[in-house]
Amino acid sequence: MNSIKELLKKREITLILLVIVLAVAVNMRAPGFVGGENINRIVNDTSILIMVAIGQFFVILTGGIDLSVGSIIAFSGMSASMINQYNPSMPVFYVLTIGIIVGLVLGAINGLLVAYGKVPPIIATLGTMSIYRGFTFVLSKGQWVTAHEMTESYMNLPKGNFLGMSNLIWSALLISALMIYFSRYTRSGREIYAIGGNKTAARFVGVSEKKVNMIIFSISGALCGIAGVMWTSRYAAAVNETAAGFELMTVAACVLGGVNIAGGAGAIPGVIVGALFLGIINNALPVVNFSPFYQMLIQGVIVLSAMFINTMMDKRKERQLLNRRSL
């Protein structure tokens, strides 16, 4: 219990406050933004980002980066949609499972490149980002899969309503809980932190860097697999450009959430709040009546300021600690 409190004391609290400030500010310009129904809508809209950002979190934790997430989402989403198109009788659960496996395999290829090919993660995933996107075009022959070719049950997959929340939100919750447990209480989870904190020290105590790289990229890929199925079923469209540029969104969610871009520090609750922060901006921009020409600018300024405030608070805390020590 104590450790949870300690963790929350760090960046998450500041970020949660920032989220509230942002939401209230938007509400002033667009009344009704902070309403029960709309909050549900925003969380639903951000669920995909949360899932993929958690995968990205593990990679960044080791000091790496996964630039191929958008392309894995596109490919697994296209595969799942095409399977649904050509085998409409196949239960959706199987389609989802295949989507996850496709993502897992693509992620594992990234892992192989990094672990055994000794390619730096940024280069390996920069390459596979194009390759997987290219695969998507080859697979689909440039065609889209749209509502007419999808089954009702596939399109209903992210919807549902259990205790007021959609299947999409539930899957994000379930994955978050699972991954928090994995990162905190399992040996492999701790090994990821160890590699990120100090590679040499971790190696000396017998942590296999190869194994860790395989694990993190496979997790990231599998989560992208789920995201791809959810993305295409939610928008009832599998297009070749699905999730282009999404990788930067996931990195932003991690960094906002207090994950050290150089690796070693950060936690999933922070990533979730970071993703929600971006989700609020995404959903606020269309309703706040700013000229579309300013929207990108505003988005960038808000994200940067949030990050700035966040690190300032961290620094202050460090100084306080140092002062106490010198007394």
Added chain:
Amino acid sequence: MKKLLTVLLALTLVGTMFAGGQQEDKGDQPLKIVLLVKSLGNGFFEAVADGGVEAAAELGNVESIYMGPSSATAEGQIDIIETLIAQRVDGIAISANDRDALIPVTKKAMAAGIQVISFDSGIAAGGRTIDLIPSVSELIGRQQVQLIAELTDYKGQVAVLSATSQATNQNAWIEWMYEEIKDPKYKDMELVEVVYGDDAADKSYREAVGLMQKYPNLSGIISPTTVGVLAASKAIEDENMKGKVQITGLGLPSEMQHYVENGTCGQMALWNPVDLGYTSTMILEALITEKVAGNEGDMIKVGRMGDVKVGTDGVTVMGTPFVFNKENIATYAAMF
């Protein structure tokens, strides 16, 4: 593969040379008009071919021939044009894989007395007499407003969901939408805002939801982009606004079939490949039979499409985009 293709082409060439010799004696053969497309096996161009056949049937004196390379390359099209010159066809309408690369061979064809025009994807001036383009900004923009007005009974607030804010074509169409809505018949309508979905499904969806939140009385959305119109239709369904908020735009029938058939999107438009093939064939027939010379300002009669006027540099506009609705969407969805 390529070798095989060349051999086949050479064989047809030899074959047609003999055939050509026989034909000349007869004299009263139908005009051979070729629709040369970017590549074979593409639904869009199959529909172009259907249009050519339709025009040929209407004209009576025309044989419509559909050709194209197996992959979309300029080289493949050059080979075919060389063959067509040898076959002495009467006219070729080309959807070009390269704006400039085909010019030498099409010049050669024109020197041999073959009429050459381009459509859909043009050849630069000098390499053809007429370049048929599907539509122009003014016609597209004005029609979009007419379509949404018909759906909303000429009442209420409408908004535009565009692609990116820098898309030149989109912006030109939107300018004309503002122009069209000034007409008194739209006095009860207001174009409230233009938003940009960047041709991404997620952003377009969010922007559409945002529009419905911002304007509770919104009666319609115009989305002149394929991703936008698709995402906005989905957003309208998810927000349970079907029937309250109308949607129209420019979309591919195969992609929009679901929403057009279930009534979310009452009608939408796009240039129609059947009309392109039809018009190209009609124009070529008029040029071959010397009904017109194809100079700037010439009017050409194009059957059911009405008259088209040859513009500067031979650029000729076909007309307003074709409207797809519940009744005809299934037919066209099978084509493109």
